[in-house]
Amino acid sequence: MKMEAKHTPGPWRFGEFELYPGAGLRFNISQAESATYTPHYSDVAQTISGEELSIQEANARLIAAAPELLAALQFYANPEVYKPDSVGRTTDLTWVAQEAIAKATT
Known part of the structure; x- marks a missing residue:
């Protein structure tokens, strides 16, 4: 039996932010304004690892x-x-x- 995948509907958008000044950049992927909204869950993912910033950004863009x-x-x-x-x-x-x-x- 084939099951449909459950996931946050796209399109998604890439974004960057700082938790607080001097904390360093973090990246997030969230539903774009044109996406079908999933109630209570618009963030798809965000970086939290200690990987090099350029790797985190590349990963976030690929996920988005x-x-x-x-x-x-x-x-x-x-x-x-x-x-x-x-x-x-x-x-x-x-x-x-x-x-x-x-x-x-x-």
Whole structure:
């Protein structure tokens, strides 16, 4: 039996913050304003480890791009069934993939 994954709906956005002045940057991923809101839970993840700042930021950007990366893979796997244009995106797979990669890496 195939079960649907339960997760915070995308799109997600990348953000950075300081807990208090001088505490150093932390990164968080939360639902974007255009996302279907999950009551009582808009933060998807935030950094808490002691990893190097650049690694934390890269990880956070990759996590924030997860919904778009999943959509690109779903579209690639079955373009006749999964239609990204139903959520306001083009049906051109190259464009969908490029946008997801850009969000994950910049």
